[in-house]
Amino acid sequence: MSLHKDHVVRWNGISLGLGGGVWGGSVCVRLLGWTQLNDLEIVLLLALFVITPLALPFVFFQNKGPLFSKWTALVVFLQPLAAFLGGASFFLPAGPLAATFAAGWGGFTGLLALLGLVQLCQMRRRHRLSLTELCLAGALLYLPAGGAWMVLACWGLQPLGFGVHTDLLTAVHFHVIPLAALVITGLTGQALHNRPATRRGVCWAAYRIAAIGVLIDPLLVAAGMTGAQITSLPDLDTVPADLLALSLILLTLLGLRFVVPTTVSRVAQVLLTLSYLTVFFTMLVAGTYVLGVTTGAWTITIAQMIAIHGLENALLFGCCGLIGWRLRTGQESQRSRRGEPCAY
Template sequence: MSLHRNKRVRWSWISPGFGGGIWGGIVCARLLSWTQLNDLEIVLLLALFVITPLALPFVFSQQAGPLFSKWTALVVFLQPLAAILGGAAFFLPTGPLAATFASVWGGFTGLLALLSLVQFCQMLRKKHCPSLAELCLAGALLYLPAGGAWMMLACWGLQPLGFGVHTDLLTAVHFHVIPLTALVITGLTGQALHNNLVTCRGVYWMAYRTAAFGVLINPLLVAAGLTAAQITGLPDLDTTPADLLALSLLLLALLGLRFVVPTTVSRFAQMFMALSYLTVFFTMLVAGAYALGVATGAWTFTIAQMIAIHGLENALLFGCGGLLGWRLRTKQRSSGGEECAC
């Protein structure tokens, strides 16, 4: 292992730790009423400062060429700066200045997507058909610019198609959290299942493919559903993609708990990964109850409760907890002589 790679590995742990400290300080300031950030902004800042640096080492392959590796190393190194400048937008009054700071993060997400696209093209040249797990990992960054764009709109106070600022932030959170948590964890789960003789074929592999396909196309379906619901006023167009995501993640969690967690040696990795998969059961049941309540007109959770339970809990426990568990699992494999992306 080269000195250069040692530095990248070390930074891949320093960066989320640094971001976690900043995010923790922001949460404390919010609890002490020193800042008026809302729950959606807190979740979005978690994606900027913690989820992104945890996910990036899984997405960028270490088998790429030296020039591409240098570019990805530079981008990973600059991520905390982009997060700080982008996150500063939420501490400024809504308007052009806040949008300018948010555009730093928006441009950074565009750069990430471009690098991911270049890596995907390199992958196509080397093999005819990438696996579904590889597609999930590649798609994790391709969706990010949509989140960055909606974040800029929210900070500017613009409301396209009559969307409110609340919807702007909700969409920005969705396009940050789902790609960087659900897609990455789905891809990693698929790689683990493919390396298992029991699950690499047959009904278990078919179940994984069904779940992975649902998670892969969900961000597009959500975008289309939100737009169609806003134009037509039909709420079912908005809730259907959420139901698909819930079912896909529930199936993925069952496979992960049955076949991935037991094969993980590190106890800490097992704990974080099991917590991540189990969180899905609770949050997706809440999402299902919310959708049922909206459809029937019966009692249901409020939007504020959904943000706190379905949003923050998913991002913190399923997302951060799951990515941290996979980082520990990969570190365990790397110390055993296998190549590690992080």
């Protein structure tokens, strides 16, 4: 099998098409009542089959080092197989067999994390730790946490008494936040950095605050959930959610102001606008949920939060946003090859 970049790009497109078909078929099967997939499993299938192949090119293809090229190509070729193994686990009864299939995906996330460490080492050798590149590398480093919690959920294990429902919620969090939020955060920062007017001053300071918040939030969520479970103090769990909401709202304002207007493709403009507005809305809902839990003034159910905060974020913010960025970067590459000036 050839590892030439053109073949890798073509295979990534095939993987994305197949993954979209598998996810759409899974949704149809669930709607027809032929399977017992729940909402969280539908979101995880979307992350495995669609969001992952959408996000990987942004993380890998910008790095042209010789050490990176063959390994990243191999990972792109392995991604569909790992997704099929992980996806099959949701159609099996919870237990060792389902966990074994899920472990196939978990091992793949470990390989991605290893490549993320290689990226960090390359940045250190260059003596340049770019915040945008840290976001893209961090997207890979967090994925094994999602893979591990997915294995636990498929096995039916409940560490620290969390429950299978919390296992799946955590697995979704550690897939969607790295693959969607962190990648889009990194790409937004690159777009801002490429504009002389926004690579410094207030705009760049605002971006740094937002990016750092999204970058450290998965760690804070893990610590907060564990602390809340052990101490029964709900505030330990809600503070990271507030931080993520404020960070993504700030990122949305920057994206709508500086990214969308400089996007040439009208389709990409619509998709990016939809993505940014979706996360703005869902983060407001998340803040409302946290405030209601803290004050007891109102209640938004977990099922409602999964539908609004989970599926909408994954489908509209993640998928639409990444597709919009692929259209934007593809058009900019064509303009660059033709010698035309970029929109910014």
